[in-house]
Amino acid sequence: MAWTREQMAARAARQIEDGFYVNLGIGIPTLVANALPEGMDVSFQSENGMLGIGPFPYEGEEDPDLINAGKQTITEIDSTSYFSSADAFAMIRGGHMDLSILGSMQVSETGDIANWTVPGKIVKGMGGAMDLVAGARKVIVLMEHVERSGAPKLLKACTLPLTGTKVVDMVITDLAVFEFEKRGGPLRLIELAPDVTLDEVKAKTEAAFEVALEKADA
């Protein structure tokens, strides 16, 4: 049985250590914050210029001067600090974020990631994604294992324009968890979702990977 989006987020949350500074991308990654155990001291950064993101505001208390990188209204907490976008990306590019969790369209067996554009469709722009994958100490990708068409998203080589090369450390899909032994590979399957078989994952994965299912709970 494949994991739900919430279960994928919960699995990603297990990678977050007490004291971490984390940047969460748009989509499934935003669910990760809610999956953290109580009492953990984790700070979330927003690349428009904020460290220490609070919960969404109560209705009527939205502040137009206070939004996250997804342009959603948020709140501040006691530890919050604000800074310019140049300082926000100095923080990211300088290797000060412990973890970046992003969605993606494709990941290659060497840890390349393609998550910002599909040629022929309208270009929206990469936003902060290229800086995040180049700068964060650890990069975790949260994505469906295959496209709607059934085509694999874990590939030998990405076919879409790249966001970064040899930058991914872990991939969590609805079917399985993979990690890169080191940046650039090799890719290693370390966990299967309940009742998901190795054969199913092999069938749905183009990327070559080693199998190291020690932690598997199947």
Added chain:
Amino acid sequence: MAWTREQMAARAARQIEDGFYVNLGIGIPTLVANALPEGMDVSFQSENGMLGIGPFPYEGEEDPDLINAGKQTITEIDSTSYFSSADAFAMIRGGHMDLSILGSMQVSETGDIANWTVPGKIVKGMGGAMDLVAGARKVIVLMEHVERSGAPKLLKACTLPLTGTKVVDMVITDLAVFEFEKRGGPLRLIELAPDVTLDEVKAKTEAAFEVALEKADA
């Protein structure tokens, strides 16, 4: 009759326009602030991280957290802002200072300046001088016309290690005022101190210069 240090400073002050942002070097340049006419809106920057320098403090009111780039106690004024040294030099290097007034040991006829070290003597360091001459919109040098030995300081080429090349816009000495028509030369004599003759200046100057004494009050 040669100009005094105060008169040299006053001559330099005439180059300051209302609204200017100015950085003053150590030595004679510090006298320039006191030579400004009342009512002029001029802000002084200190490259350790301050814009809007006030007068020296009253005795007993010195603040160890408030010094200028010469490490002297100073005060703040209503318009003061503080920033980091990186931001202070971003301001200088980015061309935002209207004027830098510095002392010097040598200036060449192409506007090179040497004012930070004498080989064989102990190296103290260039501090902010190289950034100031490279970044300020206008650079004025205030210096004695000759060395104590009588050797000229306005040279064909500097013999001391350079602080910057083709950066000087004006040189005010105790004998005369020179300006560079444009950065890099040619050098032009525009003013003589009272009773100082062109022949005296020619005798005491190695650099080639044009004579354009229209403004001379001799």
Added chain:
Amino acid sequence: MREKVWADAKSALDGVLKDGMVIMAGGFGLCGIPEHLITAIKNSGVKDLTFISNNCGVDDFGLGILLANGQVKKMISSYVGENKLFERLYLDGKLELELNPQGTLAERIRAGGAGIGGFYTKTGVGTVVAEGKPTREFDGHTYVLETGLTADLSIIKAWKGDREGNLIYRKTARNFNPMMATAGRLVVAEVEELVDTGALDPDHIHTPGLYVDRLIVGDHFEKRIEKVITRPREGATEGAR
């Protein structure tokens, strides 16, 4: 006297705007954008503008109104995905677009203001962003050269300002405004409140007055929110953290 305060956006931009000029505009999404100055540019009718701005507003607000009015020739941005009109103009070949990674865009603007000709970043190496650009190794990693950006004019938005041009920003409305204040040959700021010189804590000033040439006080800020997300008052555990 240094007089920086102008009566309104129109007068502050009078004689400044020219067809074909390059303008930096502060803001992230619709947060911290110079609303009044954008409206004044619209009313001026100036055209063939190049904007350096992280985004391009929405269809009927922010820089989107200049798009709709046919005044924009080119955008230098990082994300333009909230704007259908943008899409159509771009696909019709009526709009040029140069996309930069957001951090690279922010740093290029800082560099332009700070006298840095160019800088090396790991961001974008191996991607289309780095194509044709020089690279260099530092400590065994490949970096790509990006150049500093400046503009003919920067229009920015701050919270409070004084008559010397000292500015402070509020919360995430700071974003690109401080760097753009350093990188425009002329810088015009709009503020919500003009305070007496000396009223701002000098340790707290985000943009020293030296960077600001002209200042206006906006008469009405719409401050539209793109995505209002709230949580129920009962359950305080939900949220974005």
Added chain:
Amino acid sequence: MREKVWADAKSALDGVLKDGMVIMAGGFGLCGIPEHLITAIKNSGVKDLTFISNNCGVDDFGLGILLANGQVKKMISSYVGENKLFERLYLDGKLELELNPQGTLAERIRAGGAGIGGFYTKTGVGTVVAEGKPTREFDGHTYVLETGLTADLSIIKAWKGDREGNLIYRKTARNFNPMMATAGRLVVAEVEELVDTGALDPDHIHTPGLYVDRLIVGDHFEKRIEKVITRPREGATEGAR
């Protein structure tokens, strides 16, 4: 729990200091220097240190006490002219010195903390500073390539800090401290006052807590002044302006 506050300078540096390490130390002259951490380094006896610091203190205060104690192998600075001991050690070949233009030093530290491998500046072009370094033309001007600087440890001084490590600095004691807070692999800050988290205005925080690993509250700050200059109370027109 993220516990950043340590009992004192000695404990905060315990197990951190190693012979031969590279340390960034904040301050300009004697203003805004981490007095307590410098004393703790002296007492540790660690040696062969390389310091990245704008100056090197005076003979008996600031980094000068580490010089006097024979613990410094090399200085990376912009101005070391206030220190006779420095002069003697240097002339005797007992001390290495790398001089940087002050703005270049400040920017190299910022670059190191910001993931910028190198940057191009006009500062120093045509001088000894640029010898052997690559140059490049931007807009018809020559720029020289300078590289980012990082350190094993940064010791910095702030005015107030909270338990999350958020810091604010006071007046010109800010100087090199904020950049150094970003460029050390371990960052230890000393503050004059520890305040409750939430007590600092989030718009006013100069160094976000993420950059600070350890924090101590100094028990006594000497804050020596190098050049006390005053004006007479009668004549208020004299002064440095």
